[in-house]
Amino acid sequence: xxxxxxxxxxxxxxxxxxxxxxxxxxxxxxxxxxxxxxxxxxxxxxxxxxxxxxxxxxxxxxxxxxxxxxxxxxxxxxxxxxxxxxxxxxxxxxxxxxxxxxxxxxxxxxxxxxxxxxxxxxxxxxxxxxxxxxxxxxxxxxxxxxxxxxxxxxxxxxxxxxxxxxxxxxxxxxxxxxxxxxxxxxxxxxxxxxxxxxxxxxxxxxxxxxxxxxxxxxxxxxxxxxxxxxxxxxxxxxxxxxxxxxxxxxxxxxxxxxxxxxxxxxxxxxxxxxxxxxxxxxxxxxxxxxxxxxxxxxxxxxxxxxxxxxxxxxxxxxxxxxxxxxxxxxxxxxxxxxxxxxxxxxxxxxxxxxxxxxxxxxxxxxxxxxxxxxxxxxxxxxxxxxxxxxxxxxxxxxxxxxxxxxxxxxxxxxxxxxx
Ligand code: ACM
Numbered sequence: 005x006x007x008x009x010x011x012x013x014x015x016x017x018x019x020x021x022x023x024x025x026x027x028x029x030x031x032x033x034x035x036x037x038x039x040x041x042x043x044x045x046x047x048x049x050x051x052x053x054x055x056x057x058x059x060x061x062x063x064x065x066x067x068x069x070x071x072x073x074x075x076x077x078x079x080x081x082x083x084x085x086x087x088x089x090x091x092x093x094x095x096x097x098x099x100x101x102x103x104x105x106x107x108x109x110x111x112x113x114x115x116x117x118x119x120x121x122x123x124x125x126x127x128x129x130x131x132x133x134x135x136x137x138x139x140x141x142x143x144x145x146x147x148x149x150x151x152x153x154x155x156x157x158x159x160x161x162x163x164x165x166x167x168x169x170x171x172x173x174x175x176x177x178x179x180x181x182x183x184x185x186x187x188x189x190x191x192x193x194x195x196x197x198x199x200x201x202x203x204x205x206x207x208x209x210x211x212x213x214x215x216x217x218x219x220x221x222x223x224x225x226x227x228x229x230x231x232x233x234x235x236x237x238x239x240x241x242x243x244x245x246x247x248x249x250x251x252x253x254x255x256x257x258x259x260x261x262x263x264x265x266x267x268x269x270x271x272x273x274x275x276x277x278x279x280x281x282x283x284x285x286x287x288x289x290x291x292x293x294x295x296x297x298x299x300x301x302x303x304x305x306x307x308x309x310x311x312x313x314x315x316x317x318x319x320x321x322x323x324x325x326x327x328x329x330x331x332x333x334x335x336x337x338x339x340x341x342x343x344x345x346x347x348x349x350x351x352x353x354x355x356x357x358x359x360x361x362x363x364x365x366x367x368x369x370x371x372x373x374x375x376x377x378x379x380x381x382x383x384x385x386x387x388x389x390x391x392x393x394x395x396x397x398x399x400x401x402x403x404x405x406x407x408x409x410x411x412x413x414x415x416x417x418x419x420x421x422x423x
Contacts, residue, residue: 005081006114006387007403008070026050027067029060039117039162040082043067045074055082058162062115069410084392087316087359089118089166090383092375093366095125095177096199098144103372105157110379110416112161114387119158120166120233120361126176126196126204131167131226135218138181143195151226164229166285171216172206172269173239179204185212187243187250199367201238208244208253208265217276230283231299234273237287239266263291271295285316299358307354315357322351323362325382326369330422338368338378344422349385349397362386376417381408 026049036042036055041063044051050067054060059082066081067074090111092099099107108119123131123146129139132147146154158165177195179186186193187207196202206212223232241262244250250265259265266289274284274295285299294300299314306319320327320341325348327341353360362383369375384404388394401421408418 005066005079005393006391007384007400007407008066009399009403027052029053032056032059036080037082039115040080041066042078042080044078045076047076050074058117061112061162065113065115069407081393083115083390084355085353085357085359085390087118087361088116088387088390089120089316089359089361090116090379091120091122091168091318091361091363091365093122093125093364094130094146095122095128095170095366097366097370098128098130099366099372099375101146101150101154103375104154106372107375108154108158108161108163110383110411111163114383115391116387117162118164118166118359118361120168122168122170122365124168124170124177125174126202127199128195129177129181131169131223133219133222135222136182136215139178139219141181143177148226155227164231165227166229166231166233167223167227168233168235168285169216169219169223170235171273172208172235172266173201173237174235175206176202176204179206182215185215187247201240203240203242205239205241205243206269207247208250208257208269213269213272216273220273220276221280224277224280224282231285232277232282233285233301234270234277235287236266236270236292236294237289237303239289241265267292267294270298274298288312301361303363306351308357315354316359316361317353317357318361318363319351320363322348323360323386324365325362325378326365326367329378329382330420332420332422335420336368336374336377339365343382345382345385346397348382349389349394349400351386351389353389355392360386360390373417377419380411380416380418381421382419384408 028051030051030053033053038056039058040055041059042053052063054063128143130145132145133139155165180193180195183189185206244262244265270286277284286294288300288302301316301318302308303318303320308315326339327343328335328338331342364375
């Protein structure tokens with residue numbers, strides 16, 4: 005459970021005034037699954053049995069949320085999805101490390117277990133790369149020490165940090181730093197200062213592949229999790245069509261045309277990651293099937309196409325919390341589109357997916373306070389969907405009330421409810 009329904013516990017009636025010293029922890033029961041737990045509340049105390057350390061962590065969080073008066077009974081609880089993610093775009097607007105740590109706490113409080121950091125885009129490159137220091141020149145970024153701190157802090161809370169390095173589109177900031185990565189090395193670009201999809205994309209040279217393999221090597225050193233995201237969405241092909249070098253390269257590689265070049269590029273990135281024992285991820289793009297073994301984030305539709313495997317569902321209609329949370333006037337500027345709390349709660353992901361993830365693209369969220377306003381309370385609804393405990397919406401709203409009071413007490417800025 006994410007936001008407890010106390011009556012679920014009240015199977016035998018009665019209640020227990022809970023004190024820490026009434027908690028017993030039984031030996032692990034692997035049948036509960038790594039993240040599962042069981043709480044037995046009787047007259048003499050509470051017994052917590054977990055499937056493993058993460059389950060114990062979640063069991064303790066549920067106890068804390070239930071408060072001091074526990075109805076007697078048993079609850080057995082485990083998540084529906086193994087991947088319960090939140091993506092934070094730190095490229096469009098950089099978010100200070102202190103906020104990333106706070107967000108990790110908020111993820112853990114909602115039993116979410118993946119923080120996907122969108123670290124690079126047209127507008128900025130936010131990760132220190134020792135071999136290519138100009139990438140972060142003149143902009144805000146995380147040092148290697150920052151990343152180690154973030155990754156360690158997250159691990160203590162059973163959150164895995166998944167880095168994303170965007171290729172071959174959404175890469176203007178990298179081309180601005182190193183013009184030889186672009187399709188016109190004589191052209192001087194700046195990191196982009198508006199929103200949208202830049203036409204300036206990486207070139208297809210082997211030297212550019214090697215540059216990004218270097219980047220991925222440092223990324224793998226800093227982020228110990230299994231997964232590394234290499235982008236792959238929204239890559240305009242106009243520069244490849246115009247460039248004699250790109251046309252020659254596509255011919256030499258036997259690509260049928262520019263439409264195949266994006267898939268080729270992320271395929272090279274994916275192969276490099278797999279050689280190092282990591283699992284590549286890319287965004288889904290219409291008409292492109294990534295190399296087998298590449299996990300795909302499906303964002304344009306609410307379900308995967310038949311036959312697509314290794315899917316994480318990230319549909320923009322249910323999980324893009326940069327859309328307006330309400331169509332009432334007076335909201336701060338946001339991405340065009342409306343995604344209400346009810347819309348977020350009504351997301352019914354296919355249980356066959358590996359996981360689900362909500363997105364905080366930050367074009368219109370210049371500060372952490374803006375991110376909080378857009379994330380909450382929709383993230384609470386998403387967390388119940390991800391855990392698999394979502395049900396009746398009016399019941400959710402009743403349970404949400406005391407939960408939002410808890411968040412507000414921590415100083416979290418909460419956006420509109422509009423039931
Ligand atoms: C995306 O929203 N371009 C993944």
